[in-house]
Amino acid sequence: xxxxxxxxxxxxxxxxxxxxAAKACHITQPTLSASITALEKNLGTDLVVRTSQFxxxxxxxxxxxxxxxxxxxxxxxLKQELALFHGxxxxxxxxxxxxxxxxxxxxxxxxxxxRYPDIVIRLSVLSNEALLSQLxxxxxxxGLGFDExxxxxxxxxxxxxxQGQNRMVVLMSRGAAEPLPSSEPMALASLQHRPxxxxxxxxxxxxxxxxxxxxxxxxLNVVLETDSLFHLVSAVRHRLGWAIVSAGLAHxxxxxxxxxxxxxxxxxxxxxxxxxxxxxxxxAIRAFLALATEAxxxxxxxx
Numbered sequence: 317x318x319x320x321x322x323x324x325x326x327x328x329x330x331x332x333x334x335x336x337a338a339k340a341c342h343i344t345q346p347t348l349s350a351s352i353t354a355l356e357k358n359l360g361t362d363l364v365v366r367t368s369q370f371x372x373x374x375x376x377x378x379x380x381x382x383x384x385x386x387x388x389x390x391x392x393x394l395k396q397e398l399a400l401f402h403g404x405x406x407x408x409x410x411x412x413x414x415x416x417x418x419x420x421x422x423x424x425x426x427x428x429x430x431r432y433p434d435i436v437i438r439l440s441v442l443s444n445e446a447l448l449s450q451l452x453x454x455x456x457x458x459g460l461g462f463d464e465x466x467x468x469x470x471x472x473x474x475x476x477x478x479q480g481q482n483r484m485v486v487l488m489s490r491g492a493a494e495p496l497p498s499s500e501p502m503a504l505a506s507l508q509h510r511p512x513x514x515x516x517x518x519x520x521x522x523x524x525x526x527x528x529x530x531x532x533x534x535x536l537n538v539v540l541e542t543d544s545l546f547h548l549v550s551a552v553r554h555r556l557g558w559a560i561v562s563a564g565l566a567h568x569x570x571x572x573x574x575x576x577x578x579x580x581x582x583x584x585x586x587x588x589x590x591x592x593x594x595x596x597x598x599x600a601i602r603a604f605l606a607l608a609t610e611a612x613x614x615x616x617x618x619x
């Protein structure tokens with residue numbers, strides 16, 4: 317058994333398809349099949365149920381997948397630690413983010429790339445549930461999402477780094493924003509007859525909004541729902557309606573487009589947190605979290 321065989325097996329377990337796994341490993345399908353067979357022979361047990369195609373992992377295969385995952389993560393951590401002897405931090409950092417939070421991830425990524433140019437960053441936009449799932453499955457290294465109540469089962473398996481409470485604001489095109497009644501925060505009730513473009517109901521941010529509207533007995537006039545931030549902002553630009561979004565997204569959108577944002581009266585919208593697993597913390601993960609802590613400290617000092 318060697319690390320390459322475990323890597324091939326891990327890719328097969330992830331893709332559950334021989335051809336896709338072979339492509340991910342940059343090898344031929346016969347080479348992948350031969351490696352899996354050799355691994356099974358070496359371990360003395362079947363790992364994969366297959367006919368002419370992948371069917372499932374055996375019980376032993378699932379156990380090997382879990383160990384392989386940890387060993388491959390430790391190998392990546394070792395490579396990053398050894399790279400530090402040469403003065404340069406390198407490796408891959410997989411970051412998952414929810415679409416709506418009060419933290420703009422791009423300045424942090426830019427600072428990370430400036431300080432550690434050899435780190436490769438892979439960024440994925442996920443729902444909060446998918447984010448927590450990928451962290452648990454070690455398919456993601458750092459998550460930027462919503463905090464879960466302390467009693468939630470998944471909370472015991474991760475480390476949480478609070479980034480502050482989420483704030484909701486109204487995003488509108490500049491022409492549609494004139495005249496605004498005042499600089500005072502808008503009440504949610506004042507928007508009930510306005511056409512609104514909102515995040516999809518599957519998003520945690522939207523659930524907070526729907527709960528607040530339901531508790532206040534306020535119907536929302538939703539004309540468009542989307543899980544795409546690009547199309548959400550584009551809809552506002554084309555004056556389909558106003559959007560209720562996080563303050564972080566509104567700030568970024570107003571800088572990139574001719575849009576303005578106006579504060580909404582405080583609504584319980586959860587807390588933004590960085591999340592990592594408790595074990596197999598690589599140097600790249602530690603370095604990025606250190607930058608996030610620096611940024612948060614600077615922001616608090618400026619306030």
